[in-house]
Amino acid sequence: xxxxxxxxxxxxxxxxxxxxxxxxxxxxxxxxxxxxxxxxxxxxxxxxxxxxxxxxxxxxxxxxxxxxxxxxxxxxxxxxxxxxxxxxxxxxxxxxxxxxxxxxxxx
Amino acid sequence: xxxxxxxxxxxxxxxxxxxxxxxxxxxxxxxxxxxxxxxxxxxxxxxxxxxxxxxxxxxxxxxxxxxxxxxxxxxxxxxxxxxxxxxxxxxxxxxxxxxxxxxxxxx
DNA sequence: TATAAATATTCATATATTCGAATATTATTA
DNA sequence: TAATAATATTCGAATATATGAATATTTATA
Numbered sequence: 616x617x618x619x620x621x622x623x624x625x626x627x628x629x630x631x632x633x634x635x636x637x638x639x640x641x642x643x644x645x646x647x648x649x650x651x652x653x654x655x656x657x658x659x660x661x662x663x664x665x666x667x668x669x670x671x672x673x674x675x676x677x678x679x680x681x682x683x684x685x686x687x688x689x690x691x692x693x694x695x696x697x698x699x700x701x702x703x704x705x706x707x708x709x710x711x712x713x714x715x716x717x718x719x720x721x722x
Numbered sequence: 723x724x725x726x727x728x729x730x731x732x733x734x735x736x737x738x739x740x741x742x743x744x745x746x747x748x749x750x751x752x753x754x755x756x757x758x759x760x761x762x763x764x765x766x767x768x769x770x771x772x773x774x775x776x777x778x779x780x781x782x783x784x785x786x787x788x789x790x791x792x793x794x795x796x797x798x799x800x801x802x803x804x805x806x807x808x809x810x811x812x813x814x815x816x817x818x819x820x821x822x823x824x825x826x827x828x829x
Numbered sequence: 830t831a832t833a834a835a836t837a838t839t840c841a842t843a844t845a846t847t848c849g850a851a852t853a854t855t856a857t858t859a
Numbered sequence: 860t861a862a863t864a865a866t867a868t869t870c871g872a873a874t875a876t877a878t879g880a881a882t883a884t885t886t887a888t889a
Contacts, residue, residue, distance in 0.1 A: 622815070623743040623750070629811050630746075634737035635877080636730040643730070652836055665878065667837055677818050686835045686886040696814045703807040704736050708729070710801065711784050742847080759866055772848065774867055793856040793865045 632676040633701065637661060638669050645679065646698055649691035739783040740808065744768060745776045752786065753805055756798035 620628070633639065640659055644650055652670060656663040670690055673679040680693040692698055727735070740746065747766055751757055759777060763770040777797055780786040787800040799805055 621743070622812075623746045625815055625819075626746050626808075626812060627741050627743045629815060630737050630741035631876090634734050634741045636728070636734045637877090639730045639733050639737075653834090662879075663836070664838085664880085667835095668877085671837075683886095688836065694814050694817065696810050696817075700807050700810040700814065701733075703803050703810065705729075705733060707801050707803045707807065708732055708736060710803075712732075738846095744847095760864090769849075770866070771850085771868085774865095775848085778867075790856095795866065 628676060629678070632672060632678055635669065635672075637665070638673060639701070641666065641669055641673070642678070642692060642697070642701060645690060645692050649682065649689040651687045651689055653687075655690070735783060736785070739779060739785055742776065742779075744772070745780060746808070748773065748776055748780070749785070749799060749804070749808060752797060752799050756789065756796040758794045758796055760794075762797070 633642075637659070641655055644655055644658055650658075652663060652667055655661075655670075656666045659666065670679065674681065674690075677693060678697055679690045682689045682691070740749075744766070748762055751762055751765055757765075759770060759774055762768075762777075763773045766773065777786065781788065781797075784800060785804055786797045789796040789798070
């Protein structure tokens with residue numbers, strides 16, 4: 616499948632993977648270090664099945680990887696550049712919000 | 723609208739904006755410098771209306787901004803960090819592809 | 830082996846996105 | 860002002876995505 620896609624489609628797939636608030640919250644948790652499905656579920660107050668679904672998306676697109684220990688599955692961010700890219704976008708967002716509030720407060 | 727959303731939703735919106743192959747191709751063109759709708763349409767071999775639709779998405783989410791000159795509209799990337807974030811993701815992608823081809827060639 | 834805990838999957842419904850086709854708007858120029 | 864060029868918008872159909880509910884799978888332990 617991956618081989619049939621051009622670089623822009625693959626790139627879009629990565630962005631699509633990040634384009635969900637809950638997946639971003641999960642990734643934000645995982646920036647602290649690896650975490651099990653249940654911990655994520657509890658910390659984020661989101662149903663286990665739902666967390667699991669999103670982790671599946673993240674995993675199949677290579678954004679996170681796993682380590683199994685007994686019946687626990689520990690998830691972690693597979694490439695630190697993912698975190699960097701996310702943080703860069705976060706900066707853009709902050710700047711954007713600040714600019715906007717400047718404009719609003721000028722009126 | 724923006725004020726009603728939390729940081730993760732806004733972040734997801736940015737990612738969503740980048741999560742389309744054609745929009746990424748447009749942004750890739752715009753990395754060379756500002757460009758009109760028609761030039762983009764011609765360079766990318768995509769219908770003008772379609773390019774215009776995607777530019778509208780990019781603009782309303784603050785990723786690109788415009789400069790008008792007569793009946794021409796010049797589009798450019800509004801924040802260089804967007805480009806950096808895109809390029810970082812591209813690096814992740816390249817690494818991912820390389821790792822995958824290693825795995826494939828080992829079999 | 831029966832039970833429980835942790836995780837994953839499937840299905841259905843609701844919602845969002847994409848594109849082409851058609852058409853509208855805006856600005857220039859004959 | 861009529862015609863043309865550049866750009867934008869609207870609509871509908873096809874496709875993709877997200878969620879909850881229900882259930883299945885896997886692993887550990889009594």
